[in-house]
Amino acid sequence: MEDLQEIIASFGEKEITITVGDIVKTGKEAIVYKAYLNNELTALKVYKDYNTRAFTDNKGYIAGKYIKKPSLRKATMKKTKVGKDFIHEGWVKREYVMLNRLFSKGCSIPKPIASVKTAILMEFIGNEAKTAPKLKDAILNASQAQTTFELIVENMKKFLDVGVVHADLSEFNILWWKEKPYIIDFPQSIDVKENTNAESLLLRDVNNVCKYFSKYIEINETEVYESLKHILDDFVIYGRNPNFN
Structure with missing residues (x-):
């Protein structure tokens, strides 16, 4: 998993300054932290590396045309390093795109704020005292x-x-x-x-x-x-x- 300081720096390159607080949730695919943007509580979802994530069934994902390039589709099927790296980074990008797509249509989901290579910053559901x-x-x-x-x-x-x-x-x-x-x-x-x-x-x-x-x-x-x-x-x-x- 990418170092938190590297993630903070990546957001900084987008002129988004955040500070990271306590862990909110550790899941099979990601760790969610409290994060603060302009003193406002937000959620920072940081994806685990492909090899340490529990999610391994990519068949439904690969069945779609999301992976356009045949060589990449083959790499993901065989789970080569190239394929794993592509899936890992694509998973984050895919979730951020979906969040924006659905939030814009009034769906009841956390508001997406920004994303970098291995993390998404979004609305925190809860408050400082309780998640x-x-x-x-x-x-x-x-x-x-x-x-x-x-x-x-x-x-x-x-x-x-x-x-x-x-x-x-x-x-x-x-x-x-x-x-x-x-x-x-x-x-x-x-x-x-x-x-x-x-x-x-x-x-x-x-x-x-x-x-x-x-x-x-x-x-x-x-x-x-x-x-x-x-x-x-x-x-x-x-x-x-x-x-x-």
């Missing part, structure tokens, strides 16, 4: 669960409106703060027009979300999936959701 808990750790009543579930499905529709499937959505990467869900972790998200696994990945997201909320409320999973798949099919056919402005 927003993951949804899996939140305790909801039935009313909160119903509202939160509907908000998450609405966000999944917004993702599809711009041709995106999260592809790893569950209670583990949704934060809960001030009665509102914030969806996080987008490096594995996919463009539905460039990935042949879009339908199966959408179904998996729906399964995960419905399974979690079914302990609180009654859910017709088939109905939820069909409402989302309709948007997916429109996007694949028309290149956009014809009902989305």
